Amino acid sequence: MNSPSTARAPLSEQSMIQMEGVHKWYGAFHVLKDINLTVQKSERIVVCGPSGSGKSTAIRCINRLEEYQRGRIVVDSKELSNDVKLIEQIRRDVGMVFQHFNLFPHLTVLENCVLAPIWVRKMPRKQAEEFAMQYLERVKIPEQAKKYPGQLSGGQQQRVAIARSLCMNPKIMLFDEPTSALDPEMIKEVLDTMVALAEDGMTMICVTHEMGFAKTVAHRVIFMDSGEIIEQNTPEEFFTNPQSERTRLFLSQILHN
C-alpha cells in the first residue's frame, strides 16, 4: 500500500455525486433522514456505522437500486428521475460490488465480464473479451477465465465481481460491504485490489468496516447511525478525534474487537 500522503492527491473541483436532502421510508420506517453528500471526482469515501444504520441503502440510492421519496441525487451531472432510460444510462457509468458477489452462476468468469459490455455498450465480442482479460489480469485471476463462479473461492469471486464492474469502464465505483462475506484470509486480496483501483484515481464510495482500508485510502470517512450522517471527517481526524459520542462508542467497539 502507498503511504497516505501520496495516495491522496489534491482533488479537482468537479463533483461526481450530489445527494441533497434525501429521505427514504420503508412503509412507516424512516430509513434515510436528510442525507446530504457531495463526492468529488477521484474522491474516495468510506461509509461506516452500525448495521441497520442505512449505509447500504444510501449508496444503493445512487444507482437507483433503491427508490427514495424526497430530495434529489445528481450523478455525473445527470439528475436521477423515474425515467428508465436515464437510470440505465447512469447505471452504465456506476459500477457496483455487492456483499454476496452476485456473479451469474450459469456463465463462466469471462462471460460474466463481457456480458454487459456486449449487450449494453454494444462492444464487439472479441474486443470485449480482450478488455475483460486485461481486467482479470489486473485483479490477478486471468487463469480462472474459463471457470464457473461456483468453482472459485469467495475472494476470487469478489475479485471477478470487481473486474466485471470495471469492464463497463465506470466513472464511479460503489462497494457495498465487499469483504463482509469473506473468510478472513481472503479479505486482503480483495482490499489490495481496491487499493490498486484507488491509486488509479477511481471515484469510490465504500461501505466497509475495514478501518485499515479507511485509514490508508479514504479522503473522507462518513459515520452513519439510524439513517443519518452523524459525522464526516478526514480519516486522521475521524479516528483520533471523533466529535460525537455515538462515533466514539462505535469506534471503541469495532477497534477493540
Place this chain on the structure above:
Amino acid sequence: MAESRLPHPDLPPPASIIGPWGWMRRNLFSSPLNIALTALAAYLLWVAVPHLLNWTLFNATWSGDTRADCQANSGACWVFIRVHFEQFMYGFYPEAQRWRVNIAVLLLILGAAPLFIRTVPNPVKVKLGLSLLVVYPMVAFVLFKGGLFGLPNVETSRWGGLLLTLVIAGVGMAAALPLGVLLALGRRSKMPAIQTLCVTFIEFWRGVPLITVLFMSSVMLPLFLPEGMNFDKLLRALIGVTLFQAAYMAEVVRGGLQAIPKGQIEAAAALGLGYWKSMALIVLPQALKLVIPGIVNTFIALFKDTSLVLIIGLFDLMNTVHNATTNPDWLGFSTEGYVFAAAVYWLFCFSMSRYSQNLEKRLHTGHKR
C-alpha cells in the same frame, strides 16, 4: 512423545459388502420384512412374466394379411398392427401424398440432429434452433397442407394418426413454452394491469378441464361466430391445447423465477441491463434450467393429452387405433391396438424424459446452492 508409525495399509472390503452378493444383501434381504417383500415380488413376477411373454412374443402371430392367419395361435395378433400400420401413422392422409409427410419428418430429423451433437458450436445451434421453431413449421405446413407449388391440397380433416398427434404436440409445446414464460413474467410484473391480466388468464385456463376446452372450441365457438365464418377444427384444437398448457407452463416457470435470488437481478440492473435483457440473459437461463423437470413433465402431459382430441372427432393416433378396432373385418383385436398405441406414447414420453435428464446433467455448472 514422538512416535513414528507406518500408515495402515488399505485392506480389501469384506466379501459380504461388495459384488452381487453384497448388493443383494443390502437391497433385497436387509430385514425380515424385505425378505418377505422380495419373495412376494419374485412370486408375482413368476406368475405374470411368462404369461406376458407368451402373449406378446412366443405365441404371437407375426406374419400374414388377414385375421384368419391369427386363428392358429393363442397369443397376440400383430398382423392387425401390420395391416393398419400406415393408417396408424398417417390417418386418412391420401396414400399418394404420404411422401410429403415423410419428407417433412426427414427434414425435422436432419435439422434437429445437430442440436444433439455436442461438438456443434453453440451459435450454430441457436440459429438452427430458431429456424426450426420459425421456418420449419411453415415448411411443414406447406408440405402437409399443399395447395402451393403444385402440391394437391390435403384438408386438415384428413390428417391423422401419429402425424396428427405429433403436429398437435409439437405446435402445443413450441407455442406453450414461450407463452408460458411471458405469462409467468407478467404474473410477477409490478404493473397491476399486466399482473391482473396474467393471473386471470392462468387461473381461468387452469380451472377448466382440457376436455371442456376442446368441446367448447368445436361445439360452442361456432355459435358465437358470425354466420359463414368458420375456421379450421384442427386450428381451434391447437389454440385450445396451447392456451391450456401455457397456463400450466406459466406456473412451472414462475416456480423457477422465484428461486432466483434478488441479488442476480440487482447485479444485472447495476450493470445497466434493462428488464428484458436481464430476464433473457440472467434470470430465465437460470430459472428454466431449474425447472427442466417441471417443463418436461408438462410436455409429457401435453403429449398424452393430445389423445383427447378424439372428443371433437380428430383422428389422432389414439382415435385411429380405436377406429381400426371397430373395423368389421378386424373385430376383437382392441387389446393389440391399445397395447401398440400405449407403446408408441411410452416411447415418445420416455425419450423426452431421458433427454431432459441428460440436459440437466450437461447444464450443471457446479454451483449447487
